[in-house]
Amino acid sequence: MYKYDHIDQTLVNQRVAQFRDQVARRLDGSLAEEEFRPLRLQNGLYHQRHAYMLRVAIPYGLFNSKQLRTMAHIAEKYDRGYGHFTTRQNIQYNWVTLEDTPDILAELAKVEMHAIQTSGNCIRNITSDAFAGVAGDEYVDPRPVCELLRQWSTLHPEFAHLPRKFKFAINGAKEDRTILLCHDVGIELKKNTSGELIADIYAGGGMGRTPILGSLIKQALPWQLLPSYLTALLRVYNRFGRRDNLYKARIKILVKALSPEEFARQVEGEWLHIKDGDDNFTQAEWDRVAKHFTKPAYKSLQKLTNEQVISLAKDEDKAAFARWLERNIKPHQVPGYASVVLSLKPHGSVAPGDATTAQMLAIADLADQYSFGELRATHEQNLVLADVEQSKLYELWQEAKKQKVALPNVGLLTDIIACPGGDFCSLANAKSLPIAKAIQERFDDLDYLFDLGDISLNISGCINSCGHHHVGNIGVLGVDKDGEEWYQITLGGEQGNDAAIGKVIGPSFYADEIPDVMTNIINAYVEQRADGEAFIQTYNRLGVAPFKEAAYKNAKKKEKADSKVTGEDAS
Amino acid sequence: MSLTNANSSNAIAAHEHVLHFPKDGKPSLTPNEWLIWSGSQDEGGLPDLEHGKAKVLVPFKWWISHHEEADIQAKTKGGQIGIWFAADDDILKHVELINEGKKVWPLVAAHFPIFRDGRSFSTAALLRDRFAWTGEIRAIGDVLIDQLLQGARVGFDSFALRPDQNLDVALKQFDLYSVTTQNSWRDKRASLSI
Ligand code: HEM
Ligand code: SF4
Numbered sequence: 001m002y003k004y005d006h007i008d009q010t011l012v013n014q015r016v017a018q019f020r021d022q023v024a025r026r027l028d029g030s031l032a033e034e035e036f037r038p039l040r041l042q043n044g045l046y047h048q049r050h051a052y053m054l055r056v057a058i059p060y061g062l063f064n065s066k067q068l069r070t071m072a073h074i075a076e077k078y079d080r081g082y083g084h085f086t087t088r089q090n091i092q093y094n095w096v097t098l099e100d101t102p103d104i105l106a107e108l109a110k111v112e113m114h115a116i117q118t119s120g121n122c123i124r125n126i127t128s129d130a131f132a133g134v135a136g137d138e139y140v141d142p143r144p145v146c147e148l149l150r151q152w153s154t155l156h157p158e159f160a161h162l163p164r165k166f167k168f169a170i171n172g173a174k175e176d177r178t179i180l181l182c183h184d185v186g187i188e189l190k191k192n193t194s195g196e197l198i199a200d201i202y203a204g205g206g207m208g209r210t211p212i213l214g215s216l217i218k219q220a221l222p223w224q225l226l227p228s229y230l231t232a233l234l235r236v237y238n239r240f241g242r243r244d245n246l247y248k249a250r251i252k253i254l255v256k257a258l259s260p261e262e263f264a265r266q267v268e269g270e271w272l273h274i275k276d277g278d279d280n281f282t283q284a285e286w287d288r289v290a291k292h293f294t295k296p297a298y299k300s301l302q303k304l305t306n307e308q309v310i311s312l313a314k315d316e317d318k319a320a321f322a323r324w325l326e327r328n329i330k331p332h333q334v335p336g337y338a339s340v341v342l343s344l345k346p347h348g349s350v351a352p353g354d355a356t357t358a359q360m361l362a363i364a365d366l367a368d369q370y371s372f373g374e375l376r377a378t379h380e381q382n383l384v385l386a387d388v389e390q391s392k393l394y395e396l397w398q399e400a401k402k403q404k405v406a407l408p409n410v411g412l413l414t415d416i417i418a419c420p421g422g423d424f425c426s427l428a429n430a431k432s433l434p435i436a437k438a439i440q441e442r443f444d445d446l447d448y449l450f451d452l453g454d455i456s457l458n459i460s461g462c463i464n465s466c467g468h469h470h471v472g473n474i475g476v477l478g479v480d481k482d483g484e485e486w487y488q489i490t491l492g493g494e495q496g497n498d499a500a501i502g503k504v505i506g507p508s509f510y511a512d513e514i515p516d517v518m519t520n521i522i523n524a525y526v527e528q529r530a531d532g533e534a535f536i537q538t539y540n541r542l543g544v545a546p547f548k549e550a551a552y553k554n555a556k557k558k559e560k561a562d563s564k565v566t567g568e569d570a571s
Numbered sequence: 572m573s574l575t576n577a578n579s580s581n582a583i584a585a586h587e588h589v590l591h592f593p594k595d596g597k598p599s600l601t602p603n604e605w606l607i608w609s610g611s612q613d614e615g616g617l618p619d620l621e622h623g624k625a626k627v628l629v630p631f632k633w634w635i636s637h638h639e640e641a642d643i644q645a646k647t648k649g650g651q652i653g654i655w656f657a658a659d660d661d662i663l664k665h666v667e668l669i670n671e672g673k674k675v676w677p678l679v680a681a682h683f684p685i686f687r688d689g690r691s692f693s694t695a696a697l698l699r700d701r702f703a704w705t706g707e708i709r710a711i712g713d714v715l716i717d718q719l720l721q722g723a724r725v726g727f728d729s730f731a732l733r734p735d736q737n738l739d740v741a742l743k744q745f746d747l748y749s750v751t752t753q754n755s756w757r758d759k760r761a762s763l764s765i
Contacts, residue, residue, distance in 0.1 A: 007750045007761045018747050022717065030737060038687050039717055121687065151752040151762060157724035158696050161689030227753070238693045239661070273701055278763075279754055285762065 001062055001374055002147050002292045004112045011154065012109045015116055019043050020102035027099070038161070042122055043105070044090075044115030049426045051095045055118040056108060060128035060146040060170070061089035061377045063113075065364035068375060070111045072360035078104050083360065085344060085353040087417055087468060088167070089127050089377045090118055094424050122160055123153040123234075126168045129177045130378040133293060134339055134386045136331035140172035140189040140197060144290040145223060148281055149187075152227050159234050163241035163249040166234070167206075179379065179495040181205045181213040182471060184251045185233065189223070197223040203233065203263065204255030207465035211501045212252040215260035217267065223286075227279040232271035236263070296372040296387060301336025304390040312394045323450065324397055324408040332386075338393060340371075340385045341378065342405040345415050347440040351433045352418045353381030355405075362403045370396050380417055382410065412449045413457055413522070414440045417468055421461030421478060422485070428461035430478025430485035435459055435514055442515040443522075452522065455535040456495065471495045473536045474521065475502045476514065487514055491521070491547050492539050505548045517551050524550035581618065583607040583682070583712055585731035590719070590741055593728050594757055598742050603731060605678065607655065607711050617643070620651060628655045628680050628711070635668065644675075653678035655711055658690040662697060669702055679704065680731070683712040695726035699756050719744045724755035 004012070022039050025031040031039075040046075044055035056071070071091055075083045078100050079093040086092055096104060108114055118125050126146050133141045149168065153159075159166070169178040172189040180186030186202035198220045205214030221229055242248045255263045306325060313321040330339040342363060345352045355363070363383060367375050370392055371385035378384055383405070388396055400406035409415045416439065419425065421432030436459055443449055458472030462479075469475030475490035486508035493502030509517055524547050529538045539547065585607055588600040608618050610630035617637075618627055629637075634654045637643050646652045653676050656662060662669060672679075679698065681691035691710065698704040709729040710722045716736055723745060732741060750761040 005762075005765060007752065007765065010750045011748065011752065014748050014750075025740070030740075035686065035715060035717075121689075151760075154752050155748075156753055157721035157755055158692045159689065160692065160721045161687045161718075235693050235696070239690055243688060243690075277700075278759065282763070288762075288765070 001064055002059075002143075002289065005288075008151070009109075009112070012112070012114045012116075015043075015114060015155070016102060016105045016109050019105060023098060023102055038120055041120035042117055042160070043101075044118035045096075045098070045101055046119060047426070048094065048424055049422075049428075050424065052098055052101070053424070054093045054096045054101060054104060054115060055086070055090050056093070056113060056115045057118045057125040058089050058091060058113075058377050059150045060126055060132065060143060061130050062132075062143070063375050063377070065367040065373045065375070067111045067113055068360050068364040068367065070107060070113065072357045072364070074104055074107060075360065076357045082354050082356045084351060084420065085355065085377050085381050085383065087379050087381060087466065088125060089130070089379065090125055091377070092420075094420070116154055119165070121162045121164050122166065123156060123162075124165055124167045126150055126153065126170060127178060127183075127379065128170045129173055130376040130384050131177065131330060131339055131386065132172065132376075133295075134332050134334075134337075135173050135175075135177075136333060137174040138172055138333070139174065140191060141293060142170045142172035142189050143293045144286060145172075145187070145189060145197075145199075145226070146170050147289045147292070148285060149226065149230075152230075158231075159238060162234070162238055163243045164246070164251075166237075166251065176495075176497050176499070177379065179468070179471060179499060181499045182207055182211075182468070182495070183214060185230070186214050187226070190220075192220060199223055199226060201229065201233075204252040204260065206250050206252045207468055207470050208250065209247050209463045210252065211465070211470040212256060213499055213501065214252075215255060217255075217260055217264035224281045224283075225275060227281060228274045228277055229267070229271055231274060231279060233267045235270055236266050240266075295334070296374075298334045298337065298387070299389070301334075301389065301391075303335035309390050309393055312391065313397075317394075317398075320408075321394060321397055323446065324406060325393065327408040327410045327412065327450075328406070329393065334387075336390055338388055338390050340388050340393070340396060340400075341410045342366075342383045342385065342400055342403075343407040343409055343415065344382050344405065345409055345440070346404045346407050347409075347414060347444050348437060349440075350437075351420065351423075352416050352436055355383070359403050359405065362399075363405065366396065366399055366403075380410075380415060382415070408446065409449060411454045411456075413443050413452055413455045413518075414449060416440070416457050416459060417472065418459040419461050419464075419466035421459075425461060425466075427464060428478060429463075429480035430461050430487065431511070432459040432461040432467060432476070432478055435476060435478075435487065435511060438511075438515050439518055442519065452526070453534050455522075456493075457518075458493070468495070469493070470501045471499060472502065473539065474518070479508055481508070485511060487511060489517065489521075489551060491544055492536070494536055503544050505544060505551055507552075516554065520550040520553050521547050581609055581611060583609050584734050585711060586734050586736060586738070588738060589709070590730040590732060590738065591728065592719075592723050592730070592745055598745050600738060600742070605653065605709075605731070607680070607731065617646075617652075620646070626651050626653070626677075628653045628678065628709075630654070631656045631660050631662075631665075634672070635665070638668075638672070647675045647677075650677040652676075653680065655680035655682055655709075656691070656694050657682050658684050658688055658694070660694070662694060663701070666702075673702065673704060673706075676706065678707050678709060680709040680711045681727070683710060683714055683718070686713045686715045686718055688713075689721075692721060692725045695722070696756070699726035716741045716744060720747060724751070724757055726756040
C-alpha cells in the first residue's frame with residue numbers, strides 16, 4: 001500500500017493548517033457562508049439536514065488497519081459511533097461540528113489521510129477496482145497510475161473551480177468493477193503488443209438528472225502522457241463547460257453537445273501544445289510509487305478446492321459456510337489465497353454501508369490477522385480483505401459472523417446500494433434507507449435469495465443519483481410530488497462491461513407499496529426465466545413489458561399516482 | 572470603496588491596493604493605479620484619464636474594435652492602457668491580435684465574474700504557456716483571499732482583490748504551502764526532485 005513520503009505528509013499537514021484558518025475566519029464572521037461553502041466542500045464538509053457531514057477520502061479504496069482504527073476513533077469521539085462507506089470509496093461522518101473539523105483532519109493527517117477534494121467542483125477522489133492487485137481477471141494493476149494521478153490532481157490550481165464536480169475511475173481488469181462509463185473520465189489501462197502500459201480514455205459519463213454513458217475519446221495513450229492529456233481535457237471543459245445552469249454543467253453535457261468526436265478533436269488540439277512538456281510522468285516517479293504496490297509476503301501454498309475449504313468447517317456450519325464461500329469470496333491471483341468481501345448489508349440494518357466503531361475496530365484486527373493489515377472499500381459499499389489464506393477462511397468466517405459482517409448476500413438482491421436519502425441529506429426528495437430496510441425484510445430468506453442469483457438493486461433519494469439507481473438492474477428513485485414522497489422504478493440498468501441505463505417504467509409508487517412491487521417484479525422473473533438465466537438476462541430477452549405489467553398488478557393507488565405524475569418531469 | 576474616479580459606475584470594483592507577487596519575489600502591496608473599465612457604456616468611449624486615475628484596463632472585446640485608433644495606440648504605448656480578458660473570452664481565437672498586443676500592453680488582466688468561476692485560471696495558464704506572456708497578469712473582479720494561491724500558481728502575479736478583503740490575511744497566503752504535487756508556472760512539482 002502507498003506510504004506517504006515527506007512531500008505528501010507536508011502537503012496534508014499544511015492543508016490542515018489552511019483549513020483551520022479558513023474555519024477560524026468563518027467562525028469570526030470575516031468569511032461569509034456563501035464564500036466559505038466552496039472552500040469547505042473542497043475539504044469534504046457538507047452542511048446537511050441535521051449537522052455537518054464530513055466525507056473523508058479513501059483514495060482508490062485502499063486503506064490499512066491503522067487508518068481504520070483512526071476512522072473508528074473519529075466515529076467515537078466526534079460522531080455518533082458509526083461511519084458510512086460510500087459508493088465512491090469514501091467514508092462519511094454524519095454528525096460532526098464545524099469547530100471540530102480541523103482537529104478531525106489533524107487526526108487523519110497522522111495516519112496519512114485527508115478529506116481533500118472529496119466534494120466541490122474539482123477533481124474528486126479517484127476510484128478504482130476494489131480488487132486491484134489481486135483480482136484473478138486483472139491484466140494491469142491500476143494502483144500506481146491511481147496514485148500518480150491522485151498526486152497530480154491534489155490541489156491542482158487550474159482546476160480548483162470547474163463548472164461542476166469531476167470524477168475519475170480507473171480500471172485494469174477484464175471485468176469492469178468501477179463503472180468506468182458512469183464517470184466524467186474513465187481510464188482503462190492495458191498493455192500494448194510490446195508490453196507497454198497504455199490507456200484508453202472515456203469521457204462524458206455520469207448519472208444524475210441526465211444519465212449518459214461515457215464515450216471513447218482516446219485510444220492507446222502511453223501512461224506517461226496522462227497528465228498532459230488530462231490537462232488538455234480539463235482545460236477544454238473548464239473553458240467551455242456550461243456554467244449558466246447547474247444541471248447542464250457536467251462534462252457529459254459538453255461532450256454530448258459537441259459530439260464525442262468534436263470534443264476529442266478539441267482536446268487533441270489543446271494537447272498538441274503540451275504533450276511534450278514536463279507535466280508528463282517520469283519513469284523515476286513511477287518507480288518511486290510502484291514499489292509500494294509490490295505483492296505482500298505471500299506464502300507458497302497449495303491451491304485448495306472449494307470442497308477442501310468446506311471440509312475445514314464443523315458439520316453444522318458446512319451449509320452456511322459454503323454459501324458464504326460462494327457469494328463473498330473472490331478468486332485471487334496467488335494460489336492458496338482468496339479475497340473476502342465483508343458485507344456491510346446485514347438485513348434490517350440502519351443503512352447499507354454503515355459500520356459502527358466496534359465493527360471497525362474488530363475488522364481492523366481481522367485485517368491484521370488475516371490480510372497483511374490491508375483493506376479495501378468497494379463501490380457496492382462493502383469492505384474487502386484481499387489476501388486471505390484459503391485455509392483460514394473458516395476461522396475468519398466465524399470471526400466475521402460475530403461482527404455481523406458475514407451475511408452471504410454479496411451481489412444478491414439485498415446487497416442494496418443506497419444513498420443516505422431524506423434521513424440525512426438535505427437534497428433528498430424522499431427517504432431511501434427505510435425502503436432498503438423494508439426490501440431486506442421482505443426478502444429475508446437466504447435460500448430464496450440464492451435461488452434468485454445476481455440482481456443489483458440501487459436506491460437514490462433524489463435525482464442526483466448518489467445510489468446509482470440508473471445502473472441497478474432494479475433502480476428506485478425518490479421523487480417529490482406535492483410534498484409527498486413517491487418512488488419511481490427503473491429496470492434494466494447494468495454496471496460493468498455491459499453498462500446500461502435503466503428504463504423508467506411509469507407512474508411512481510408510495511413507499512409502502514415498494515415491497516409488493518419488488519415481489520411482483522421478482523415473481524415475473526422467476527416465472528419466465530430460462531435455465532440459469534440471471535435477472536438481467538431475462539430482462540434483456542423479454543424487454544420491459546412483462547415486468548412493467550407485473551409491477552402495476554395490484555397497485556392500489558395507481559390512479560392517484562397517475563393523476564399526480566401527469567405533466568411533470570420526474571427525471 | 573476605493574474608486575474615486577468619475578467613471579466608477581462603469582468600473583469593476585477593486586481594492587485600493589494591489590497585491591503583487593512576482594515570480595521570484597515576495598508579496599507586497601502598492602497603491603492601485605489602474606481603473607478597471609467595464610466597457611459596458613461604450614457610447615462615451617474610453618473613460619477620462621485626466622481627472623481620475625491615469626491608467627485604464629479596457630475589455631479585450633473593446634480592444635478588438637478600437638485598437639487601431641491613433642489615440643488608443645498612443646495611450647497604450649504611453650503605458651496608460653492595458654487590457655483585461657473576460658472569463659468567456661476565447662483567447663485562442665485571437666492569437667494574432669494578442670501576439671501584436673504583447674508588444675505594447677503594459678499590463679493584462681483576467682476577470683473573475685464570481686470567485687467560484689475558474690475559467691480565468693485557464694486563461695492565465697494559456698497566456699503563460701501558449702502566448703509566452705512574460706509581463707504582469709492581474710486577477711481582477713471577485714478576487715478573494717482563498718483564490719490567491721491557485722491564481723499565483725497558474726500565472727497571476729498581481730491581484731486587485733475585492734475591496735472588502737483583508738490584505739493582512741491575504742499577504743500571508745503564499746506561505747501556506749512549501750510543497751506541490753503538480754507543476755505550475757512558479758515551480759515544478761516537488762515530487763520530481765526526490
Ligand atoms: C448527505 C450527503 C450527500 C450529499 C449532500 C450528496 C450530494 C450529491 C450531489 C449534489 C450529487 C449530484 C451531482 C451531479 O451528478 O450532478 C451527488 C452525486 C453522487 N453522490 Fe452524493 N451526496 C451525499 C451522499 C452520498 C453518499 C452517501 C454516496 C454513496 C453512498 C454518494 C455518492 C454519490 C455518487 C456516486 C454520485 C454520482 C452520480 C454520478 O455518477 O453522476 N453521495 N451527490
Ligand atoms: S441521491 Fe439525493 S438524497 Fe441521496 S444522498 Fe444523493 S443528493 Fe442526497
